[in-house]
Amino acid sequence: xxxxxxxxxxxxxxxxxxxxxxxxxxxxxxxxxxxxxxxxxxxxxxxxxxxxxxxxxxxxxxxxxxxxxxxxxxxxxxxxxxxxxxxxxxxxxxxxxxxxxxxxxxxxxxxxxxxxxxxxxxxxxxxxxxxxxxxxxxxxxxxxxxxxxxxxxxxxxxxxxxxxxxxxxxxxxxxxxxxxxxxxxxxxxxxxxxxxxxxxxxxxxxxxxxxxxxxxxxxxxxxxxxxxxxxxxxxxxxxxxxxxxxxxxxxxxxxxxxxxxxxxxxxxxxxxxxxxxxxxxxxxxxxxxxxxxxxxxxxxxxxxxxxxxxxxxxxxxxxxxxxxxxxxxxxxxxxxxxxxxxxxxxxxxxxxxxxxxxxxxxxxxxxxxxxxxxxxxxxxxxxxxxxxxxxxxxxxxxxxxxxxxxxxxxxxxxxxxxxxxxxxxxxxxxxxxxxxxxxxxxxxxxxxxxxxxxxxxxxxxxxxxxxxxxxxxxxxxxxxxxxxxxxxxxxxxxxxxxxxxxxxxxxxxxxxxxxxx
Numbered sequence: 001x002x003x004x005x006x007x008x009x010x011x012x013x014x015x016x017x018x019x020x021x022x023x024x025x026x027x028x029x030x031x032x033x034x035x036x037x038x039x040x041x042x043x044x045x046x047x048x049x050x051x052x053x054x055x056x057x058x059x060x061x062x063x064x065x066x067x068x069x070x071x072x073x074x075x076x077x078x079x080x081x082x083x084x085x086x087x088x089x090x091x092x093x094x095x096x097x098x099x100x101x102x103x104x105x106x107x108x109x110x111x112x113x114x115x116x117x118x119x120x121x122x123x124x125x126x127x128x129x130x131x132x133x134x135x136x137x138x139x140x141x142x143x144x145x146x147x148x149x150x151x152x153x154x155x156x157x158x159x160x161x162x163x164x165x166x167x168x169x170x171x172x173x174x175x176x177x178x179x180x181x182x183x184x185x186x187x188x189x190x191x192x193x194x195x196x197x198x199x200x201x202x203x204x205x206x207x208x209x210x211x212x213x214x215x216x217x218x219x220x221x222x223x224x225x226x227x228x229x230x231x232x233x234x235x236x237x238x239x240x241x242x243x244x245x246x247x248x249x250x251x252x253x254x255x256x257x258x259x260x261x262x263x264x265x266x267x268x269x270x271x272x273x274x275x276x277x278x279x280x281x282x283x284x285x286x287x288x289x290x291x292x293x294x295x296x297x298x299x300x301x302x303x304x305x306x307x308x309x310x311x312x313x314x315x316x317x318x319x320x321x322x323x324x325x326x327x328x329x330x331x332x333x334x335x336x337x338x339x340x341x342x343x344x345x346x347x348x349x350x351x352x353x354x355x356x357x358x359x360x361x362x363x364x365x366x367x368x369x370x371x372x373x374x375x376x377x378x379x380x381x382x383x384x385x386x387x388x389x390x391x392x393x394x395x396x397x398x399x400x401x402x403x404x405x406x407x408x409x410x411x412x413x414x415x416x417x418x419x420x421x422x423x424x425x426x427x428x429x430x431x432x433x434x435x436x437x438x439x440x441x442x443x444x445x446x447x448x449x450x451x452x453x454x455x456x457x458x459x460x461x462x463x464x465x466x467x468x469x470x471x472x473x474x475x476x477x478x479x480x481x482x483x484x485x486x487x488x489x490x491x492x493x494x495x496x497x498x499x500x501x502x503x504x505x506x507x508x509x510x511x512x513x514x515x516x517x
Contacts, residue, residue, distance in 0.1 A: 010149050039366045040261035040359035047141075064123050067135060070201060071192075071226050078224070079198040081503075084113075085367075088504050091196075093117050093220060096246075108510065115224060119270045122146055123227065131189055136166025136225045141330070148326050153235035155181040159332045163363055165228055171218050171472055172425075174387075174437050175329075176267040176283070180414030181261045184263045185216035186419060187231045192489050196503035200226070214494045217486070219471060219511060221504040222494055236285035238294075239267065239328040243319045244280050244313040253396045254277045258435060260392065260415035268326075270413030275403050278413070279309050289322035298327030300357035304348045306336035308409055329381075332470050334360050336443050336460040338410060339385075343367070380474065381451050384408050388458065390433040390467035401461050402438060405454050407446045412439035424486045428466040435467070452476050452513075459485075477511045482508050 055282035081091055094114035119135035122143065132147065142162030147153050158173035167173075169191065173184030181187055188493055190204045191212060201223075203212035208231050215222060225316035246252045251270065259282050260268050285489070292309050312319055323331075334340075338448040340361055347353075347360065386482075390398045394414065402411060418427050444454070456476045462469055464484045469475060477485065497502055 004417065013069055022210075024124065032346075035343055035362050035367070036356065037457050038316060039362040039370065040356065042366060043361070043363040044359050046363060059068065063330060067123055067333075068176045068228070069265055070117075070135075071121050071194065074115060074117060074194045074224055074226060075198045075200065078196070081113045081115075082198065089502075091115050091224075091503055093224065097101070108505070112505075117226075118227060119248050125150065125152065125232070126252065127152065127232075130232050131229045133227055133229045136169070139164045140168075141333075142330055144326050150237050151235055152232045153325065153329075155187045155231055155233050156184050157332060158184060159330065159331050159366075160336070160364075161330060165230070166225050167472075169216060169225060169228055170471060172217060174414055174415055174416055176269040176281075178414065178437075179268050179434065180263055180266070180417065180451070182417050182419055183216075183425075186421075186495050188227065189231060190218075190229035190287055191215055191225060192227040193225055193396060195223045208491060210422070210497075211494055214424075214490045217424040217471065217507070218491060219507050220287060221507045221510060222491075222498060222500055223504075235325055236287050237325060237376050238286050238289045239283045239288075240281040240286050241267070241281055241321050241323055243309060243321070244282075244318075245313045245316055245318070246278050248278055249276050249396060249399065252276070253399070255280050256413060256415070257392050257434075258299055260436070268415050270411075272399070272413060273310060273313060273409055273413040277313055279313050281309070283323075283328070285325065286322070291515050293320060293322050295321045295323055296327055297323055297331055298334075300334070300360065301354045302351070304338070304340075305331040306335065306338050310410075316398070316483075318459065334431070336361050336364065337439070339411065339441055340442065342383075344511055359379075382443060382449075384444055385404075386458070386465060386473045387434050387437050387439045387470040388462050389418075389425075389437050390465050392436050394465040394467070395436050395438075398436075398438055398465070398467075401458065402440055402516055405446070405458050406440055406444040406449060408442045408444055410439040412437070412441070414439070422490050424488065425468050425489065471507075471511050477512055479512075481509050 027397070043214060053055040078091065090112045092112040092114060094109075094116040096109070103371050115207065117136070120137035121135050122138055123135060124131065125147070132143070132152075134143065139161060140158055142161045142441055143154065146158060154174065156175045156178055158168060158175050163173060167319070169188060170182040171364070173274070188201060192200065192202050193215070194200055201211065203215070205212060206303070211222070215225070245253070255267075256270050256278075259265055259280055264284070266281040266285055267281070269281045270278050271281075272278040296302070297308065334357070335347070343362075344352075387399070399411065402408070416435050416437060418425070418434055418435045419426055419432045420430055448454075455474060459469060459475070459477050459481070463481065468485060475482070491507070495506070
């Protein structure tokens, strides 16, 4: 049994007790008390168990044998669903919705056939082929801990520890190296899926290639992912990171586009603190570090990274630091980018960091489980978590649109190369194109903000510039608008070929609020 499910059960029982005792006010209005006293310790317990378990299983080489057995169990469950004659119309994974990093509450799981998938191991690291084979619930913290310890890394390693391989394949993932390697899907070389008929199929660029290109962004509506093979590259000890403050929107856009197009930069990222103020960061991996310029930013007592970066802006100072590779990868993990400041307002205070920082961050899944309907609705109406992917040539108009419609800062700017490949997401033209992910996370500062209408306005703009919306967030598009943004040609072809229509909901019906409401 997944230990987080067990912990979740304990939390549910505790919440019921709180309701009986009439202490809901604390959770809703003084949430930091509950987070600090309960969720932080629970998060630590789970992390310790999870990483020890993953390391022991990998060292004992027992994961591949267990994997085969788990796959057969999934096939059995799917075939049983078929024998039942569709008593429950669709299938879905049995993992509770609160366990995902996505903001959505998976209420559809109550009406669908839940297929239990307990697959969270790293199966094999093949340094000759330069690939790692992993199960779908293995997460980024687990993957980096193992790979970096043996001198390897993923070309694209999305920020947060708890992001799973399955979520990054079926949804999407991005990092500051994506201007070279593309999205997370573009570093994957093979997928294994259990299909609607219970069969197991492997797909690559050459083998079952249509399915290989259709899987990303499909959100589990073509089959159940049971393993993925992902490219790995040699790791270095440090990232040499240059911080450069830039002022003026034209200068910000120009500088960011130039650095993103420069392939000598292994990492490119921007943090925009207002319409006309940003820090552009560029980095390269290295085995050498100047001793007086090292900064282990991942240590629990260190300032939150986005506040550390803001210091260079306030000082108007260009600087270079050497950061341990894994610390760099997870630089936004401790503060969940800047979301934790709304949950624990004093979380970046030096006293709090030194005394309690070792327990930070709380698990996003536990935050979701304990937020309750009241907090969820408040967040939905007064909080934005969105990533919009737009062509780099539209970066200025896009930032202005974000500024006018929601006015949330900092904005996260992350460039990526979008190759011209089949699937739901590709450039409008016939050539690879440089895009930028604009991430907005926080409370809108415009008086006219209204969750549905404001998000729809932003979605309309993104469609007009031939961009894409990440599907983990709230999506308000109508069906026709959704398929204007995404290319459903290959996806619908595979849905027909693989008899998915009676087995899985269409991705729109699973994702968009208009369908689920």
